[in-house]
Amino acid sequence: MKTRIRHYLEVLSTAIWMVPLAFLIGSIILAFLNFYLDKTLIARHVQFPDFFLYFNDSENIRTMLSVSGSSILGVAGVSFSITIASLTLASQQFGSRLLRNFMMDRFNQVVLGIFIGTFLYCIMMLQFTSSMDLNKTTPIISMVGLLILVITSLLMLVFFIHHIAVSIQADTVIADVNGTLQAQSAKLFPEEWSEKKHLPDTPPADLQADLFNTDASPMKVRGSGYLQGVDHERLIKLVNDKDIAIKLTVKPGDFLIKNSVIGYCLASDAQKEDFENEIVGPVNDRLLVGSKATAEQDPEFPVRQLVEVAVRALSPGINDPFTAITCIDRLGDNIAFLINREFPSDHHFDEEGRLRLLTKPFTFEGIVEASFNQIRQHGRNDVSVTIHLLDTLLCLAHQASSDEQAKAINTQVNALYSTSNENFNAQKDRDDIKAKYKAINQCLEKRFKLDGA
Template sequence: MKTRIIHFFEVLSSNFWVIPLLLLISGAGLAFLNVYLDKTLYARHIELPELYLYFNSASNIRTLLSVSATSILGVAGVSFSITIASLTLASQQFGPRLLRNFMSDRFNQLVLGCFIGTFLYCILMLQFTGSMELDKTTPFFSMMSLLTILIFNLLLLVFFIHHIAVAIQAETVITEVNNELVTQMNCTFPNKADKNSQSIQLDIPDDLTKKFEQKGEDIYSTTSGYLQAIDTDNLVKCATDNDYVIKFIIKPGDFILTNSVIAHCLASDQIDEIEKDINTHLLIGSEGTPEQDPEFAVRQLVEVAVRALSPGINDPFTAISCIKKLGENIAFLMQRQFPTQYHLDDSGQLRLELKPFTFRGIVDTSFDQIRQHGKNDIAVVICLLQMLNKLILQSQTKEHMEALKVQAEAISSVNTDDVIALKDKEDIKELYDVINVSLNTKESTLLT
């Protein structure tokens, strides 16, 4: 249930209409509340400030409401046009998958919601004041609220234009994606110093692995799409109640085809029912989400870098910024522990084995495509080698070193073409030699 609730809020956060809808309802509620307060205060003969004299003219009030409604609707249209233009530009420059970040921008949603909420407030107040006896009732609260809202909307418009101008800058986009990546890694990978979140280390018997290979029943997917999340708690409960063990061969972020094998299961019978239960606890959608996929934001940064290296954009500086952010997060990951892939029932028996995320996999996801598309850009190649050297010096395990060494060797091997200037070759070779020295030094340090 917890997984589904998190998934539900993740879907809501990526929808543009949620906050505008709430503010639209708030505008209607404020109109009803103000009319009620105006009539109630007048009925109780509460003394109002002298400012209420400005709201005694029915024609002036309706003119103000009409002008406000017309103007704010025009401003909302202009704001919406600016938003669409910025989304189009972002899609072309940073990739269509980055649109999710712009769609989930709370400030954009707030601005549009305030504008349409104000428009609805004006329309409702026009209706209310049309049937209100102004010689007996002074709409003091209604009009003061309108003036306050209009001033707030004008300020919002100024901030909105500034916000859009900043939001479409490459550095801002990279920073926003990187912040999401940091948040996801903090949630997914616990701190090594936190004893309460230590990963469960299990020695899985070889006979259990052989049983999966020899006797495990294949579990097939009943639908296609991106695996967004796995409801592990309920899966463990189902496996315990029906006495079976599951081993997934897919992980969140993978694309699944209908009738493709997604898991192996050790069970005595009722494999059809088990297959149905397993598919029920998989959240599959038309696009990937970051809730259980730490590589989601990594791929977004990689996409920004790859598009920046395309001939149409040719912006290596943006790609270099992405490399630095990716390196920063890999260094952060070295200080964390990977969550366990094994899930046990209350009696300590293995019930669920997930396909794990690995350090090597995240490093490859971070650098493979950038290396492939940036192999002819010497500045990008040198930045990659420099970043790999820095990461090697911070590596703490042999797994860290091996993953980074593979990337360094791949970069060195593709930059031996004759079209590369001699000086550039020497710079690359010099950096690669530095990396080899760092690898040897670090390896001897780890051995001691």
């Protein structure tokens, strides 16, 4: 249930209409409240300064409300136009998948909410003043509230233009995506010294896992789309209640083709008689499948976003290696963060130590490949990008703490070195790359046993 709640919150967070809707509701409540206070607390016989006598004239009040409402609506239209223009520019330069980050920008949502909320407040007050007995009531609270809203809207317009100008800069976009990447990494990968939530792997568990290759029945997905998340809590409860074991062959971020195999199940002969309804259906209900990939349970999603920015920057049409280098810096920082983190176990046991759920895990090597493979391939003709990749890998080599990490780094280094020999003709470039290649190999060979070393 928690997984689904987080999923719905994630969907709502990307909906640009949520905050403006809240401001619309708030403006209606504010208009009713101010009207009530004017009718009940403010009386005609109360002596006000001369400035407030302006609010005694019904024509002045209507004029102010009409002008304010029409002006703010025009400002809102301009703001929407600026937003659409910035989204178009971001889509062309950074990729359409990054539009999700712009839509999640709370400041943009708040600005649009204030504009349309102020406009609705003016409309509501126009209706209220038509029924207000101005000979007995002076709508001071309502009009002061309007002035505050108008001044706030004008200030927000200035801040909004500044915010848009900053938010479409490459460094800002990369920093925002990197923030999402760091938050996801911290959530999905616990501290190195954190307690194990599952029992350790044992030979009996391995023997149980082998049964999936011989006695298990395949399970198929009933729809198509991207796997956005797995409700592990409900899935573990299902396998425990039905006394079965499941192996998932997909992980969040994978695209599922309808009727494709998503895993295998060890069930009794009686359960296999109605396998589709008793097991396959409930398992499908515990998979969150949507039309697009999200970062809910997929740490590689923001990685792919950064890689997309880098690859586009390396395209002949843009040719901006500095942006690609910035992306490499952020990706390297995230991988360094993961070096000291614990990757969740893919074995889930019950209280008696029996293997109940075997999932397809995220691995350090997989994240390194997702981070650097495409950048290496598209930047193979750019010396500066190749050298910066090697510099990043050298830094990671000094921090590597396991054979798996060393192997993943070494694989990338060898691929870079072989590519450089084929594409770079300048002897100085090849010498620089060779020196960095040797430095990385020496760093790794001192502490780890590498294949072929």
